[in-house]
Amino acid sequence: MKHDSTALLATETNLSRRNFLVASAAVGGGLMLSLSLPFGQSEAAGSEEFAPNAFIRIDGDGQVVLTMPYVEMGQGTYTSIPMLIAEELEVNLKQVKLEHAPPNEKVYANPLLGVQATGNSNAMRGAWKPLREAGATARTMLIATAAKRWGVDANACRAQDGEVVHAQSGRHLKYGELAADAAKLPVPANVALKAASDFKLIGTPVKRLDISGKVNGSAMFGIDARPPGVKFATLAQSPTFGGRVKNVDDTAAKAVKGVRQIVRLDDAVAVVADHMGAAKKGLEALKIEWDDGEHGGLDTKEVARLLEDATLKPGVVAQNIGDVDKAMAGAVTKVEATYHLPFLAHATMEPMNCTVHFRKDECEIWLGTQAIARVQAFAAKAAGLPAEKVIVHNHLLGGGFGRRLEADIAIRAVEIAKQVDGPVKVVWTREEDIQHDLYRPYWFDRISAGLDKEGKVIAWHNRYAGSSVIARWLPPGFKDGLDPDSTEGAIDLVYDMPNFHVEYTRVEPPGIPTGFWRSVGPSHNVFVVESFVDELAAAAKQDPVAYRRAMLGKNPRAKVVLDLVAEKSGWGNPLPKGRGRGVSLQFAFGSWQAQVAEVEVSPKDGTVRVHRVTCAMDCGTVVNPNTVQAQLQSGIMFGTTAALYGEITLKGGRVEQTNFDTYQILRINEAPTVDVHLVANTEPPGGMGETGTSAVVPAIANAIFAATGKRLRKMPVDASVLKQGA
Amino acid sequence: MAFTININGQTHQVDVDGDTPLLWVIRDVLGMTGTKFGCGVALCGACTVHIDGVATRSCITSVDSIDKSVVTTIEAIGATLAGAKIQKAWLDQEVPQCGYCQSGQIMSASALLASNARPSDSDIDDAMSGNICRCGTYVRIREAIKLASNG
Numbered sequence: 112m113k114h115d116s117t118a119l120l121a122t123e124t125n126l127s128r129r130n131f132l133v134a135s136a137a138v139g140g141g142l143m144l145s146l147s148l149p150f151g152q153s154e155a156a157g158s159e160e161f162a163p164n165a166f167i168r169i170d171g172d173g174q175v176v177l178t179m180p181y182v183e184m185g186q187g188t189y190t191s192i193p194m195l196i197a198e199e200l201e202v203n204l205k206q207v208k209l210e211h212a213p214p215n216e217k218v219y220a221n222p223l224l225g226v227q228a229t230g231n232s233n234a235m236r237g238a239w240k241p242l243r244e245a246g247a248t249a250r251t252m253l254i255a256t257a258a259k260r261w262g263v264d265a266n267a268c269r270a271q272d273g274e275v276v277h278a279q280s281g282r283h284l285k286y287g288e289l290a291a292d293a294a295k296l297p298v299p300a301n302v303a304l305k306a307a308s309d310f311k312l313i314g315t316p317v318k319r320l321d322i323s324g325k326v327n328g329s330a331m332f333g334i335d336a337r338p339p340g341v342k343f344a345t346l347a348q349s350p351t352f353g354g355r356v357k358n359v360d361d362t363a364a365k366a367v368k369g370v371r372q373i374v375r376l377d378d379a380v381a382v383v384a385d386h387m388g389a390a391k392k393g394l395e396a397l398k399i400e401w402d403d404g405e406h407g408g409l410d411t412k413e414v415a416r417l418l419e420d421a422t423l424k425p426g427v428v429a430q431n432i433g434d435v436d437k438a439m440a441g442a443v444t445k446v447e448a449t450y451h452l453p454f455l456a457h458a459t460m461e462p463m464n465c466t467v468h469f470r471k472d473e474c475e476i477w478l479g480t481q482a483i484a485r486v487q488a489f490a491a492k493a494a495g496l497p498a499e500k501v502i503v504h505n506h507l508l509g510g511g512f513g514r515r516l517e518a519d520i521a522i523r524a525v526e527i528a529k530q531v532d533g534p535v536k537v538v539w540t541r542e543e544d545i546q547h548d549l550y551r552p553y554w555f556d557r558i559s560a561g562l563d564k565e566g567k568v569i570a571w572h573n574r575y576a577g578s579s580v581i582a583r584w585l586p587p588g589f590k591d592g593l594d595p596d597s598t599e600g601a602i603d604l605v606y607d608m609p610n611f612h613v614e615y616t617r618v619e620p621p622g623i624p625t626g627f628w629r630s631v632g633p634s635h636n637v638f639v640v641e642s643f644v645d646e647l648a649a650a651a652k653q654d655p656v657a658y659r660r661a662m663l664g665k666n667p668r669a670k671v672v673l674d675l676v677a678e679k680s681g682w683g684n685p686l687p688k689g690r691g692r693g694v695s696l697q698f699a700f701g702s703w704q705a706q707v708a709e710v711e712v713s714p715k716d717g718t719v720r721v722h723r724v725t726c727a728m729d730c731g732t733v734v735n736p737n738t739v740q741a742q743l744q745s746g747i748m749f750g751t752t753a754a755l756y757g758e759i760t761l762k763g764g765r766v767e768q769t770n771f772d773t774y775q776i777l778r779i780n781e782a783p784t785v786d787v788h789l790v791a792n793t794e795p796p797g798g799m800g801e802t803g804t805s806a807v808v809p810a811i812a813n814a815i816f817a818a819t820g821k822r823l824r825k826m827p828v829d830a831s832v833l834k835q836g837a
Numbered sequence: 838m839a840f841t842i843n844i845n846g847q848t849h850q851v852d853v854d855g856d857t858p859l860l861w862v863i864r865d866v867l868g869m870t871g872t873k874f875g876c877g878v879a880l881c882g883a884c885t886v887h888i889d890g891v892a893t894r895s896c897i898t899s900v901d902s903i904d905k906s907v908v909t910t911i912e913a914i915g916a917t918l919a920g921a922k923i924q925k926a927w928l929d930q931e932v933p934q935c936g937y938c939q940s941g942q943i944m945s946a947s948a949l950l951a952s953n954a955r956p957s958d959s960d961i962d963d964a965m966s967g968n969i970c971r972c973g974t975y976v977r978i979r980e981a982i983k984l985a986s987n988g
Contacts, residue, residue, distance in 0.1 A: 185934030185972050318931060325936030326927045328871020328911035332937060335870035343865050368854045387874070388853065388861030460875055460883060460937040460971045509873075509937030510971050541876040737931060741977070745934055748973020771880040771969060780962035782975035 132248055134298050141170040142252070142290040146245045165238075167196060167245055169253075173273055173287035175202055178210045181234040182481055184511035185745070186800045187738035188234050189321045194734055195238060198312045199246030199305060201270035202286070204320070211505050229481045229511070235734060235796045236701055240304075247302040249293075256293040257284050307732065307793040316737035321507075333506040334464045336477035338534040341466065342371060344527060345390040345538055346381040347397065348547050351764035352622035353404040356380060363396035373397070374530045381527045387538055394540075406622035407764040411553070414620045414761075415451060418555035421576035426614035427592030430602035433610035438570035442561025446650050450558065450639045451825040454620075454759035455551035455628055456544075456774060461509020463520045463539040467528035469494060474501045474525065475534075479508035481515040489518035493525040512749070513627030516584070517549055545774050546766040549626030550759055552578035554635040558643050561610075566651025568662065571608045573601060576616040577635065578625040592617060596627075600636030600805065605669040605698050606644070606662035623761070629749055633699040633805035638826065641695040641809035646822060655694050655813065656682055669696060671790055672705040672727040679788050680707035680725035689714060690722075693813025695806045700798025702730040703790075706747075708783070708810035712818045717833030721751050721783040721811055726803065728787065731794035739799055744785045746803020752777040753804070754811045757827050842903050844869070845913035855901030860884045862900050863910060871911035871940050875969070882968030885941040886910050892948035892964075911940040919951035919985075926985035934972035942968050946982050955986050 137143035144167045166178040177196060183189040193207040250270045257275035258265035261282060268277050276283045307313075324330035349355060359380055361373040369389030374381040382393035439445065466477040467490075474494040480486045483505050491498040508515050524537040539547070554577040561570035581596050582589035588596075593615060602613050619625075628634060648658035656677045663670045673696055676682070682692060689711055696705045709723040724747050733739055756775040760767045768774040812823045819833055831837060839852045844863065851866050863872050863886070872895060875883030879894040886895045887909040914920030923946045933939045942965070949956055949964035956964065961982055970978070 185936065187934075319933075322928065322931060322933045322936065325933035325939050326924045326943060327915060328869075328940050330936050331870070332873075334874065337868060337870070386853070386857070386861045386865035388857040388865070391877070392854070392856075458971060460873075460881070460935065460969065462874065508935060510935045512971075538874065541878075541881075741931065741934060741974070744976050745973045748975065749971070752973075770878055771876050772878075776881075776969045776971060777973065777975075778966045778969060779975040779978060780966040782973070785976055 132245060132298050134252065134294055134296070136291065136294040137168045137170065139171060140291040141168055142249065142294045143168045144245055144249055146241060165242070165245070167249060169249060169286055169290040171287050171290060173206065173285050175200065175207045176210060177207055179238070180229075181238070182211075182229045182505065182508060183321055184229070184481065184508035184515070186742055187319055187735060188229070190317060190319045191235060191735045191738050192238050192242065193320070194312050194317060195242040196246040198310060199243045200250050202273040204312060204317060206273055233700070233798055236798055239796050243304050244302065247304055248298060251299050251302045252293040252296050253286055253289045255296055256289045260284070260292070313732065313734050314736070317735050318737070331506050332461050332509045333466070333477060333479035334461055334509065334538060336466045336504070336506060336536065338466065338468055338475070338477065341534045341536050342383050342385065342531065343387045343390050343538065344374070344381045344383040344531075344535050345387060345394050345540055346379050346523070346527070346543060347394055347399060348379040348543060349401055349404070350546065351401070351403045351409075352406045352624070354378060354407065354764070355402040355404060356399060357402040358400040360398040363398070364393040367393045367396055372531065374527050376526055379523065381537065383531055383535055391540065403764055409621060409761050409764040411454070411760045411762075414553050414623070415555060417620070418553065418576040418618050419449070421616045421618045422555060422557040422574045424616070426574055426576065426616035429593055429598045429613045429615050431612050432608065435570045435572050435610045435612040438610035439559070439561040439572065442569060443564045444562040444566070444650055445559065446562070446647055447559040448643060448646060448824055450556040450642065452554040452635050452638060453757065453826060454553050454623070455753060455757045456548040456759050456768070457510070457512045457514035457628060458545060458774060458776060459510030459512060459514050462541055462544045463514070464537060465520045465524035466534060466536040467524045468534035469525065469528040469531070472496070472500060475504070476501065476521060476524070477504045477506065478521060479506040479515060481508065481511045482518070485516070486518050486521045490521045490525050493522045494529065512629040513631065514548065516627055519549065541771070542769045545768055545770065548759075549624040551628030551634060552580065552625040553620060556639045558639065560643070560647055562647065562651055566647075566653055566658070568606070568608050568647060570610040572612050573639070574614040574616070575601065575639070576618045578619050579617045580625050580627050580631070582617060583625070584627070596632040598632065598636070600633035600640060600697065600699050603698075604640060605666045605696060605703075606659070607664050608662070630699075630746070630801035630804035633697065633801070634753075634808070637695065637697045637699060637805040638808045638812070641697065642812050642822075642824065645693070645809070645813045645816065649816070654683075659694070659696055668703045668729050669698060672696070672703045672729050675727035675788055675790065676705035676707050676725055679727065679786060680709070682707060689818060691814045691816070691818030693810045693815070693817055695810040695813065697802070697806050699805055700802055702728060702797030702799065702802050704728050704802050704806050706806045706810040708807060708814045710811060710814040710818055712815060712833050714835040717830035717837065719755060719811070719815060719828050719830065719833065720781070721755070723784045723786070724751075724807060724810065725786045726788065726806070727790065728802070729790040729792065730797040730799055730802075731792060732796050733789055733791070734796055736789060739789060740787045742799045743787045743803045746801060747785050747807045748777055748782060750804035750807035751783060751811065754808045754826060755828055840900050840903070842900065842908060843906070844908040845910060851900065853900060856899045858896050859886070859898045859900055859903065859908070860895040863895060869910055869912055873937055873940055875938065875941070880969075881938070881941075882945060883938050883941040885944040885968065887914070887944060887948055890948065890951060892945045911944060914944060914947050917947065917951065920947040922985040923947045923950060923981070926981040930977045930981040930984060932974050932977040932981050934974055938968060938970045942970065942978060946978070946985070949982065950985055956982060
């Protein structure tokens with residue numbers, strides 16, 4: 112199918128595109144489009160200033176180069192984002208090359224985060240319209256250039272495979288031959304985008320562009336950076352939060368072959384060596400005495416108690432509909448419950464690391480980060496240099512999951528590098544990585560509902576407490592006691608609930624740093640809401656799918672995914688004894704999703720095996736079904752790990768977990784079969800990378816209830832309460 | 838102390854303590870960064886190499902234990918029949934996401950295929966359960982091994 116330019120130019124709309132695109136000549140004679148992603152704040156302020164944050168260059172050889180702020184961490188962004196441009200520009204995807212954006216908060220801010228960062232499953236949501244518009248604009252200008260050169264009507268020309276073609280005369284010109292002249296044309300005020308029915312690339316399973324180096328060892332992650340003369344360091348940080356180094360005996364460490372230097376900081380000691388083997392051996396030989404500081408006695412139970420206490424008092428109202436007190440008073444059945452969710456570490460496979468070369472007036476940094484401008488700003492502060500003197504080289508990320516949105520690693524590495532002559536690569540041991548994370552917050556919910564005589568929800572009251580990551584990470588995002596992350600999935604439920612009241616109280620756990628963790632706010636809220644709705648279905652003695660379905664009057668898209676998952680999972684078909692199915696339904700990150708987990712609980716020891724997860728997804732237009740399927744499989748494994756094993760606990764102020772034996776990750780022999788079913792439609796794309804994680808945890812807990820009759824209100828699964836007779 | 842080790846058909850002289858894990862000799866001393874560090878105690882498999890064709894965790898293998906054995910890393914596994922098949926299947930099935938654990942996954946899978954041309958699901962579980970993937974690419978790892986074993 113070829114794209115007809117007639118339809119394009121004839122269907123101009125009144126779409127406001129104020130200063131959206133600027134065309135200019137590229138260095139070396141090509142067409143450069145500077146593009147401004149619609150950044151909420153400057154739009155609201157009515158700013159007319161043009162601040163491009165993505166660049167598309169068409170070179171003389173026809174190569175298309177895209178510079179964009181999103182980073183690749185396995186989610187397929189380096190493939191799916193270029194697809195948008197290739198689709199509208201009518202070029203082969205292989206012709207589009209990607210370049211990393213340099214750090215610049217003002218220029219590369221993510222339109223949905225307001226800062227230069229990749230997270231919250233929003234790269235595609237932010238890029239969807241503007242990047243297609245940019246591709247269409249470039250195509251229109253290239254067609255106009257060819258038409259002018261040939262002296263024909265632009266409407267008689269069309270774009271096809273990186274060329275402009277004039278069918279009548281059989282003439283054609285490659286984009287590379289047109290780019291320089293196209294740069295002299297004014298940018299067309301309006302261009303129409305392709306109709307979804309005309310998509311050739313979007314919606315097809317396109318192979319990832321970034322994987323060949325990931326099968327032969329040549330892919331460069333942050334930990335693989337090797338500036339000439341680099342030394343290798345590892346470190347021990349205070350085992351308690353806020354603790355200090357009291358005394359260090361480094362005699363034995365210095366005697367280790369290959370150890371070059373011991374760096375002592377206020378709250379950490381690092382060993383610098385010729386290789387990591389020597390650095391680790393040196394670290395083990397150090398005798399460090401710590402001053403535990405004020406959090407030396409901290410225990411997880413104390414954190415839980417703080418949160419529980421907070422929910423005994425009113426919090427900040429996140430949403431109120433109708434009159435819950437009145438409705439509750441008239442309820443035939445009242446159900447109450449409390450829920451706990453634990454601290455979680457990220458445990459990216461690539462341990463935290465950062466390479467720094469600190470020089471008197473300049474600092475060079477190598478790492479993999481989701482937030483390059485944040486790293487630059489914080490590293491500059493630690494280095495005592497202006498930001499422009501800090502050069503950050505971004506690499507592939509060996510997992511992000513929110514951990515690499517933080518700058519703590521770069522700050523620490525700069526502190527060490529300031530005392531080292533020449534470049535130094537600081538690598539966290541796995542134990543340091545797990546014990547010095549910024550953890551998914553601990554959450555506590557106190558929730559109740561009133562049902563009428565048919566079992567329908569007439570009142571819903573939820574009061575919960577926990578840390579606000581936004582309040583620390585992006586302070587302006589925390590307003591009047593609330594932030595959009597802490598409440599996502601707890602309010603604006605898909606269900607019809609005539610009387611609805613939700614309160615949140617921010618409680619920061621003493622000393623314990625908290626951070627974004629894959630599926631963020633919904634990782635907490637979807638678990639609580641979907642577990643509790645399941646409890647209500649049981650109280651009403653109704654089927655969990657039918658019970659949910661009856662409350663979806665205002666949500667046709669939720670109903671579609673629920674029906675689809677019920678059909679595909681064989682919901683209602685008999686299962687052998689000891690097995691059960693559980694359902695969950697969520698709207699999060701702009702996508703609707705329903706899951707059914709099928710589990711088996713061992714009567715002997717209560718261990719849980721997740722056999723199969725069926726997932727029905729409506730994420731609007733599917734750009735790359737291949738990536739969507741991979742991301743859902745991935746999110747489901749990540750959430751299954753959390754449900755079965757995930758828990759960080761503190762005793763005596765110290766994190767008790769150390770490595771993959773005490774902080775277990777799901778392995779291939781435990782992995783469920785995953786069936787993904789996508790709902791086809793042409794709505795704008797929703798988020799993807801995190802959705803599977805939040806949805807699977809309640810599906811597993813609900814399946815355990817179906818199998819055993821035991822309701823788990825605390826994650827992870829505690830096998831001891833599930834074994835027969837427990 | 839100086840050791841002579843054969844990696845990917847080349848001999849290297851390294852001067853390190855005898856108890857230095859092979860992982861750090863490969864990565865830091867010799868600069869071959871395809872082999873990855875994940876846990877340091879043989880719990881995750883990211884550092885897997887072949888020693889005389891056997892999948893081995895290099896993070897707990899001391900350099901003085903190598904002697905005349907032949908070490909193969911991810912950089913050279915494509916030169917073996919099983920390694921080439923596995924790499925191709927990994928690309929065909931698009932297994933990698935972040936990709937960090939995949940060197941180790943491919944080394945374990947190549948060793949499996951070299952010794953067992955038609956591995957069953959339970960053979961795959963046995964050979965691969967020592968390799969953690971935090972992105973959860975297990976569904977595709979299994980499909981890719983089966984694809985390679987049919988090729």
